[in-house]
Each structure stands twice: as C-alpha cells, then as structure tokens.
Amino acid sequence: xxxxxxxxxxxxxxxxxxxxxxxxxxxxxxxxxxxxxxxxxxxxxxxxxxxxxxxxxxxxxxxxxxxxxxxxxxxxxxxxxxxxxxxxxxxxxxxxxxxxxxxxxxxxxxxxxxxxxxxxxxxxxxxxxxxxxxxxxxxxxxxxxxxxxxxxxxxxxxxxxxxxxxxxxxxxxxxxxxxxxxxxxxxxxxxxxxxxxxxxxxxxxxxxxxxxxxxxxxxxxxxxxxxxxxxxxxxxxxxxxxxxxxxxxxxxxxxxxxxxxxxxxxxxxxxxxxxxxxxxxxxxxxxxxxxxxxxxxx
Amino acid sequence: xxxxxxxxxxxxxxxxxxxxxxxxxxxxxxxxxxxxxxxxxxxxxxxxxxxxxxxxxxxxxxxxxxxxxxxxxxxxxxxxxxxxxxxxxxxxxxxxxxxxxxxxxxxxxxxxxxxxxxxxxxxxxxxxxxxxxxxxxxxxxxxxxxxxxxxxxxxxxxxxxxxxxxxxxxxxxxxxxxxxxxxxxxxxxxxxxxxxxxxxxxxxxxxxxxxxxxxxxxxxxxxxxxxxxxxxxxxxxxxxxxxxxxxxxxxxxxxxxxxxxxxxxxx
Numbered sequence: 033x034x035x036x037x038x039x040x041x042x043x044x045x046x047x048x049x050x051x052x053x054x055x056x057x058x059x060x061x062x063x064x065x066x067x068x069x070x071x072x073x074x075x076x077x078x079x080x081x082x083x084x085x086x087x088x089x090x091x092x093x094x095x096x097x098x099x100x101x102x103x104x105x106x107x108x109x110x111x112x113x114x115x116x117x118x119x120x121x122x123x124x125x126x127x128x129x130x131x132x133x134x135x136x137x138x139x140x141x142x143x144x145x146x147x148x149x150x151x152x153x154x155x156x157x158x159x160x161x162x163x164x165x166x167x168x169x170x171x172x173x174x175x176x177x178x179x180x181x182x183x184x185x186x187x188x189x190x191x192x193x194x195x196x197x198x199x200x201x202x203x204x205x206x207x208x209x210x211x212x213x214x215x216x217x218x219x220x221x222x223x224x225x226x227x228x229x230x231x232x233x234x235x236x237x238x239x240x241x242x243x244x245x246x247x248x249x250x251x252x253x254x255x256x257x258x259x260x261x262x263x264x265x266x267x268x269x270x271x272x273x274x275x276x277x278x279x280x281x282x283x284x285x286x287x288x289x290x291x292x293x294x295x296x297x298x299x300x301x302x303x304x305x306x307x308x309x310x311x312x313x314x315x316x317x318x319x320x321x322x323x324x325x326x327x328x329x330x
Numbered sequence: 331x332x333x334x335x336x337x338x339x340x341x342x343x344x345x346x347x348x349x350x351x352x353x354x355x356x357x358x359x360x361x362x363x364x365x366x367x368x369x370x371x372x373x374x375x376x377x378x379x380x381x382x383x384x385x386x387x388x389x390x391x392x393x394x395x396x397x398x399x400x401x402x403x404x405x406x407x408x409x410x411x412x413x414x415x416x417x418x419x420x421x422x423x424x425x426x427x428x429x430x431x432x433x434x435x436x437x438x439x440x441x442x443x444x445x446x447x448x449x450x451x452x453x454x455x456x457x458x459x460x461x462x463x464x465x466x467x468x469x470x471x472x473x474x475x476x477x478x479x480x481x482x483x484x485x486x487x488x489x490x491x492x493x494x495x496x497x498x499x500x501x502x503x504x505x506x507x508x509x510x511x512x513x514x515x516x517x518x519x520x521x522x523x524x525x526x527x528x529x530x531x532x533x534x535x536x537x538x539x540x541x542x543x544x545x546x547x548x549x550x551x552x553x554x555x556x557x558x559x560x561x562x563x564x565x566x567x568x569x570x571x572x573x574x575x576x577x578x579x580x581x582x583x584x585x586x587x588x589x590x591x592x593x594x595x596x597x
Contacts, residue, residue, distance in 0.1 A: 102430070
C-alpha cells in the first residue's frame with residue numbers, strides 16, 4: 033500500500049499556546065482517516081499546515097512522497113473549516129476559478145459532472161451568497177472533487193448542517209471513498225467518524241494519543257457482557273477469577289474485561305467452574321464515543 | 331502569467347464595485363478636466379503664463395492628469411476592496427489550498443494593479459488627446475508635454491501600492507477603506523501643521539503628498555513664485571526627478587512590506 037501522507041514532528045505554537053507538539057501521522061492510500069479530537073486539540077492547525085496555509089514552527093510533512101511542493105495540492109481536494117467562494121459569483125464561475133488554479137482541461141464537462149454529483153446543477157447560476165449552508169458545503173465538496181484528486185481533505189464537513197444535510201454529505205463521502213480515494217476527515221463529531229472512517233487518529237492538546245483502525249481503537253481491551261440468574265453470585269465468581277475484571281453493571285447483566293487471548297468459551301468454562309451458569313455471554317462493542325471519552329479523560 | 335491573468339479576470343469581471351467605479355471614472359474624469367480648465371482660465375488669470383491655452387496642446391496634458399489624479403483615491407479604494415475581499419471571503423487562503431503558491435497569488439494582485447494603472451492611464455491619455463485635438467488651433471505637436479501622462483502612470487501605481495499595503499495589513503474591507511481615506515486627511519493635517527512650524531521640506535517628502543505632487547496643479551509653480559514674492563512662506567515642491575525617486579522608493583517599500591507580510595503570515 034502506498035504512503036500518501038507522512039508527518040514528522042510537526043510543531044506549531046500561537047504565542048503561549050502549543051497547538052501542536054510534534055505530530056507524527058501516516059496515511060496510506062485508500063484509507064478514510066479520521067482525525068478526531070475535542071475543540072482546540074489541533075485538528076485544523078494540522079490540516080492548515082498540510083494544506084500550506086499555516087506555517088509549522090518545526091517538523092515536516094510529505095505528500096505522495098514528493099515533499100511539500102505547492103503542486104502536490106493540485107492533487108488534493110480540500111475543504112478547510114468553511115466553504116470559501118466569491119459570494120457575488122455563481123457556482124459555475126466559482127468553479128472556473130478553481131479549474132484555472134488547478135490548470136484543468138475540459139472545464140465545462142468537469143463542472144457539470146461535479147455539480148450534478150452534489151445535486152447543485154439546478155442552482156448552477158445562482159450566486160453563492162444565496163445558497164443555504166448545506167448547499168455551500170456541497171459546492172465546497174464539488175470544488176474539492178473537480179480535479180478528480182487522489183486525496184480529499186475535509187475539515188468538519190458536516191459543520192452546521194441539519195440531519196438530512198449530514199446524511200447527504202456522509203453518503204457523498206462514502207461514494208467517493210468507494211472510488212479508491214484517500215480521505216482525511218477532521219471532526220469532533222464522533223458519530224460522523226465512526227460511520228465513515230476506516231482509521232482514526234485521536235488528538236488531545238496537540239498530541240496524537242491513539243492511532244489505528246477503528247476496530248483497534250474501539251477494542252483495545254476485550255470487554256464482554258455476561259448475565260446470570262443470580263447476579264450477586266456471578267459478581268462473586270468474577271471476583272474470584274484473576275483473569276477477569278468486573279467493569280460495571282448494566283441493564284440485564286454486567287460488563288467484564290479479559291485478556292485479549294481468552295475466548296468466550298474459556299470465560300464460560302471458568303465461570304461455570306465457580307458454580308455459576310451464564311444465561312448470556314457476548315463480546316461488548318463500545319461505540320467510538322465511549323472509547324473516545326475514556327481515552328481523552330485518561 | 332496567462333494562468334494568473336485568467337484567474338484574476340474570472341474573479342473581477344462580475345464585481346459590481348469595480349464596474350461602478352470604472353464607470354464613474356470614465357464619465358466624470360472628462361467633466362473634471364473641462365471644469366478645472368474652465369476654472370483656471372476664468373479665475374486664475376493673474377497667475378497664468380502668457381502662452382497659456384487650457385485645453386490645447388501642450389497645456390492639456392498637465393490639466394488632464396491633474397484632474398484625473400483626484401480619481402486615483404477612488405481607484406485606490408477599489409484596490410483596497412479587491413485585496414481585502416480576498417481576506418474577507420477567505421479566497422486567498424482557498425487558492426493556496428487549491429494549489430496556487432503564495433508567491434503566485436501575490437503576483438496575481440500585482441498584475442491586477444498594474445493593469446488598472448495601464449487602463450486608467452490609457453483612458454486619461456485618450457481623453458487628453460481628444461480634448462487637445464478638438465481645441466488646439468496651432469500646429470504644436472500632440473506629444474509635447476506627454477511626460478505628464480507617464481508621471482500619472484507612476485502616481486497611480488504609487489497610490490495602489492499604498493492601498494495594497496493598507497489592505498494587507500488591516501484585512502477587513504470597511505476598516506481598510508476608512509484607514510486609507512483617513513491617511514490622506516491625517517497626512518494633510520500633519521503636513522500643514524509642520525509647514526506652519528517651518529518644516530515645509532519634511533512635508534514635501536511625506537508619501538501621499540509626494541505622490542500628489544507628481545501631477546501638480548497646472549500653474550502651481552507660477553502661484554508659488556507669486557506667493558514667494560508676497561510672504562515667502564510657500565509649500566516646498568521637490569524637483570521632478572527627486573520627487574519621482576522619492577515616490578518610487580515609497581512604492582517599492584509599500585509593496586515590499588505587503589509582500590513580506592503575506593509571505594510570513596498564516597492565511
């Protein structure tokens with residue numbers, strides 16, 4: 033798999049605030065990489081540096097193995113924070129400017145294709161200032177895919193959208209991902225990341241504190257949900273088994289954690305040997321939100 | 331170069347404020363030339379040289395550029411709008427994200443300003459030429475005194491450099507325009523104050539005053555000479571070559587500071 037992006041020791045400070053403290057991330061071709069973190073964790077600063085509009089104090093980044101060339105960005109479609117277009121121009125005129133910057137050919141065909149794809153073709157001659165927030169976001173995505181780039185970088189792509197708008201953008205992103213594009217999404221909306229990303233990097237106070245596939249991030253320890261007729265007896269049994277740890281009581285049972293190599297069958301056997309018979313035993317998959325909060329609050 | 335011109339053309343061709351300001355310039359500057367020439371001829375009689383002939387060659391050239399220079403402030407406001415719009419709409423930042431280098435983005439703006447200077451200089455030249463051809467009764471060459479038009483071109487670039495400087499530093503359109511206009515008033519007040527204190531030479535070297543003196547009032551030298559005879563307390567006008575050097579120095583300085591600021595600053 034080709035390495036699309038690699039950063040090494042990126043640092044950035046604003047006066048006394050250390051926004052980035054030596055960031056190292058790697059994104060491989062075809063990944064949908066979610067850069068996750070609370071507000072102020074350094075997500076936008078990271079993307080700003082990678083897109084050439086913020087200067088890093090130190091460290092480096094490398095796109096496509098070609099370093100930090102301005103021309104690299106012509107093969108990257110990006111939406112950073114807000115959609116930025118000329119309000120007095122319509123969608124077509126705004127996209128013509130993008131096409132000129134990226135030195136594209138067959139401009140009219142490309143514009144028609146992307147505007148149809150984001151469902152803005154009917155509003156192609158309306159001025160940008162008349163668009164709703166959702167339409168502005170969709171035009172930004174149309175602009176990002178105009179050059180059919182290998183990489184999309186989207187910063188908070190569903191910011192301020194209503195549920196329908198969020199669903200539309202998410203569908204669009206997944207459609208684009210199916211074409212084999214590499215997508216980097218920064219967001220603090222965990223549901224959005226969980227539903228779209230294959231890989232996640234979690235930022236906190238300018239540092240990458242976790243990185244991996246979505247499953248790796250969410251299943252760092254094996255958590256099981258168990259239940260029995262006598263919950264007190266079950267709790268005692270769990271406490272007597274050294275390789276099991278009681279986590280918390282939940283509706284209809286309790287959560288326990290085990291070592292990664294212990295199977296469900298083994299857990300069932302160990303508890304049965306303590307004289308308690310399970311009525312329920314299942315791997316408990318946490319959602320990204322609970323995992324994220326655990327990691328961030330550590 | 332062609333790419334940058336295309337990009338800037340696509341941005342500007344539908345900008346209403348540009349169309350309005352250019353239309354105002356196109357309609358009012360000939361009227362201003364005619365009005366100022368009439369004023370000088372009718373009310374400044376004692377100062378007029380013997381061979382003065384307002385709208386005839388070669389006197390039409392200094393009147394044309396002097397009258398047109400009033401509109402340079404308006405064109406400067408246009409320059410401020412064009413540049414600070416890029417900040418307000420965050421499009422300067424988006425162009426860099428889309429793959430344009432910061433250097434090219436700045437160069438695009440230089441090209442716009444130079445193009446504006448060329449367009450309004452050419453327009454003033456044609457206006458002066460038409461007035462001259464219509465009113466001149468002698469066989470004097472149409473190109474005698476044409477250097478005034480060249481000075482006008484330098485002057486427009488100088489004002490644009492100042493507008494560029496203000497817009498880059500301030501970034502907000504309304505604040506930039508206000509500051510740009512206030513600079514003229516502020517410098518005039520400071521200049522008059524220090525002139526009263528006997529520092530007329532310092533005032534002559536101040537940027538906006540130096541720019542304006544590239545296209546002075548057509549009979550300013552005669553008026554100064556008359557004023558000298560009466561009181562001796564008159565404005566100092568730098569020799570043209572020195573004034574050109576001073577103005578070019580300021581122009582380079584303003585462009586340079588704006589360029590370095592843009593290069594260094596996060597977008």
